[in-house]
Amino acid sequence: MLVAQDLHIGYGSCEVARTVGDFAFAKANLTAIIGGNGMGKSTFLRALAYGNHKISGNVILDNKLRQNYSDVEWSRKVAVVITQREFSHHLTVKELLELSRIPYSNFMAKISEVDNEIIQKISTDFQISTLLDRRLHSLSDGQLQRVLIARALVQDTDFILMDEPTSHLDLNFKIDLLHQLKEVCLTNKKGIIFCTHELEMALHLANELVTIHKGSIVKHTRQELLSSNLLNKMFPSSKLNFDENGVSYKW
Numbered sequence: 381m382l383v384a385q386d387l388h389i390g391y392g393s394c395e396v397a398r399t400v401g402d403f404a405f406a407k408a409n410l411t412a413i414i415g416g417n418g419m420g421k422s423t424f425l426r427a428l429a430y431g432n433h434k435i436s437g438n439v440i441l442d443n444k445l446r447q448n449y450s451d452v453e454w455s456r457k458v459a460v461v462i463t464q465r466e467f468s469h470h471l472t473v474k475e476l477l478e479l480s481r482i483p484y485s486n487f488m489a490k491i492s493e494v495d496n497e498i499i500q501k502i503s504t505d506f507q508i509s510t511l512l513d514r515r516l517h518s519l520s521d522g523q524l525q526r527v528l529i530a531r532a533l534v535q536d537t538d539f540i541l542m543d544e545p546t547s548h549l550d551l552n553f554k555i556d557l558l559h560q561l562k563e564v565c566l567t568n569k570k571g572i573i574f575c576t577h578e579l580e581m582a583l584h585l586a587n588e589l590v591t592i593h594k595g596s597i598v599k600h601t602r603q604e605l606l607s608s609n610l611l612n613k614m615f616p617s618s619k620l621n622f623d624e625n626g627v628s629y630k631w
């Protein structure tokens with residue numbers, strides 16, 4: 381269980397949002413974090429992932445405070461996908477994937493046969509096998525996004541936290557990827573939590589949703605959220621309507 385306990389997030393002393401009640405993310409759940417621009421989705425995700433931007437409260441994983449985990453222990457439990465090109469551009473895709481096995485390798489950081497099998501399988505599943513020898517700087521944004529998601533799966537953690545994992549993908553890749561993540565979530569019992577602007581897909585595929593609106597971070601089941609009027613308040617537009625069936629448009 382990953383628990384956000386009375387979490388207040390922000391920058392310096394300036395609060396962006398706070399959790400309403402304590403809430404727990406379980407394994408085998410796909411959770412979407414949704415909210416309007418600037419409401420605090422990325423800030424909340426980073427607070428869960430790194431303990432950053434936390435003004436007060438706690439992040440607790442399996443009954444242990446985030447700050448009591450060593451970096452290696454945490455990286456065996458939680459993988460993070462943030463599409464920032466913060467790594468060495470000279471690395472190849474295969475080298476990047478191998479690096480994500482380091483939390484499991486021996487002191488010589490040698491890649492084992494098992495590591496290689498995991499890398500090959502996930503590369504095939506996520507359609508990046510043909511990219512393995514490419515250097516990261518040569519990838520398109522969409523290719524990089526698929527590589528970073530594959531890297532998180534290669535890391536083989538209980539939880540994967542992702543900031544807008546589908547933002548650069550074509551519509552077919554977006555929908556396929558979210559379905560694939562849901563399947564990974566259920567079959568491999570991983571908790572996947574992702575920020576997204578893809579409301580329709582989030583409402584269809586995620587079984588839990590976290591809304592961030594006007595400083596309140598609230599966790600709902602899909603049904604609870606759809607049967608409330610909250611989405612109409614969060615995304616007000618005369619061309620949009622949310623009801624228990626999801627979203628409809630007036631073109």
Ligand SMILES: Nc1ncnc2c1ncn2[C@@H]1O[C@H](COP(=O)(O)OP(=O)(O)OP(=O)(O)O)[C@@H](O)[C@H]1O
Pocket residue numbers: 391396415416417418419420421422423424
């Ligand atoms: N480094 C920073 N210092 C101060 N304020 C920041 C910083 N980064 C973000 N903010 C502010 O915190 C608030 C939340 O930002 P955040 O990026 O978490 O929102 P978001 O919901 O992810 O937005 P978007 O949907 O536009 O990506 C915004 O008002 C933003 O301007």
